[in-house]
Amino acid sequence: MEYSILVVDDQPDNIKYISLLLKEMGLGKKVYSAPNGKIALGLAEKIMPDIILSDWEMPETNGLELLKTLKQSPKTKDIPFIMISAVKVDAKSMKESFDAGVHDYLKKPFDKLEFMARVSATLKLQGAYLKIKKNNDEIANQAQLISKQHDELKQLNKLKDKIFSIISHDVRSPLGTLDSLLQLFDDKRILNEQELRECTAMVRLELNKVQTLLDNLLYWAKSQLANMHDTKSNVDVYDITQEILNLFEDNTKKKKLTIHNKIDPDYIIYADKNMLSFVIRNLFANAIKYTLKEGNIFIDAEFMLDSIRVSIKDDGIGMNSETLENLFKDRTVDTQTGTSGEMGTGLGLVLCKDLIEQNGGSISVQSTLEEGSEFSFVIPYNT
Known part of the structure; x- marks a missing residue:
């Protein structure tokens, strides 16, 4: 050497x-x-x-x-x-x-020989030290890699648990409704044209719910695995909100809710449309769930310096301080039943929070028991 x-x-x-x-x-x-x-x-x-x-x-x-x-x-x-x-x-x-x-x-x-022996011994010891140090560094790097892989595995397991929880609750519910509708045909009951048309509409609605849920679930799962590409585009905030309102039209009619879409029709932002739709859809579904019959839901948006703030407010049953504290916790929670017996996983808001934060935004809530809740999120945008 x-x-x-x-x-x-x-x-x-x-x-x-x-x-x-x-x-x-x-x-x-x-x-x-x-x-x-x-x-x-x-x-x-x-x-x-x-x-x-x-x-x-x-x-x-x-x-x-x-x-x-x-x-x-x-x-x-x-x-x-x-x-x-x-x-x-x-x-x-x-x-x-x-x-x-x-x-x-x-x-x-x-002494000449002593000098040579001391120098030679020092170099040999240094070589052994450097070899050990290199091995230790490699071991440390391996340990760091294993630790990183362990953390990633934990995140994947949490992701798996969330997905299974959503599937076991939110997918089974509309499938149960479909099963009940199809049972009408198995019972060999003769349906008139109007009843058949209504059943067909309900089947289509329930299938749309499942399809939408699975699409959202896959979208969110991809984001968690950090494999998403930049999918930003010009988004009409009013139009995307109206699409969601139309999706939930039957739900709002059943509870005789009045929906106030106060978003300016001219609001165009450069953002991820799927993320925006996912979050608004979940927040709106929550508002429907916890608003009493003949209640009101207000949807609004406002431009800020370099971001947009979207809010969904209801005059429903509201939440106590304990529920508010656990609302965005990264775990499955038992949510309170909706005003018409609606059930949920308690994960929707966690997913919304994840997506918004991945896009550099934030989400917040204000709520008073028996008076209603207001959810709002802020996301940056590029014009």
Whole structure:
């Protein structure tokens, strides 16, 4: 192996002699020299030698000062250092040198064979140290990778649990309705044209619910796996809201709700349409669920400096402080039953929060028990 060696001494003859010994050892191809610790410090930071051989007594910056400065730098602290001195040979000086981090110590005049043995042993020890350090770094990197994979696996398991929970609740409900409708045909009951038309409309509605839910679920799952591409486009906020209102028209009619879409028809933003639709749809479904018959739901939007704020407000049953505290927690929660017995998973708001935050926005809620709730979210946009 070819080593780079830095020799530091204020006496040129000493540098010449040490260089000859290193050449005799087969280590003379990359030998650098410096007359004092100050110059040696700059040179060491530049060439990063495999070993430093330094005199103690030198002008400007002595060997001990050089050693201490090198040990303070993360870049040079591991360079092996052999102190060579004719003056500082007492036990106290040697102890001070070893306390500062010197690897070995030679007294001048030194024996040729002893010099060669000390240098060779130091280089071998350094090689073993670097090998162990490399192995430790690899182990640390592997541990970090395993930890990262473990965290990703935990997130995937949480994702799986959420998906299964949604499927077991929100998908089974419309499928149960479909089963009940199809049972009418199994009972061989003769339906008139009007009844058949109504049943067909209900089947289509329930199928649309399942399709929409699965589309949203897949969209959200993709976002959680961080595989989404930039799908932003010009979005008409009023139109997208009206599409959602039409989707829930039967639900609002059953409860005789009055819907107030106060969004300006001219509101166009550059945003992710699917994300916007997903969030508004979930918040609107919640408002329907917790609004009493003949109640009101207000949907509004306003432009801010570099974002848009969308709010959905109802005059429904509202929430207590405990429910508000757990509303956006990242876990499955037992939600209160809707005003017409509607059931949910408690996950819809968690999914909304995830998507909004992934798009650099935030969601908030204000609610008073028996007076109603107002959900609002803010997302940045580019015009």
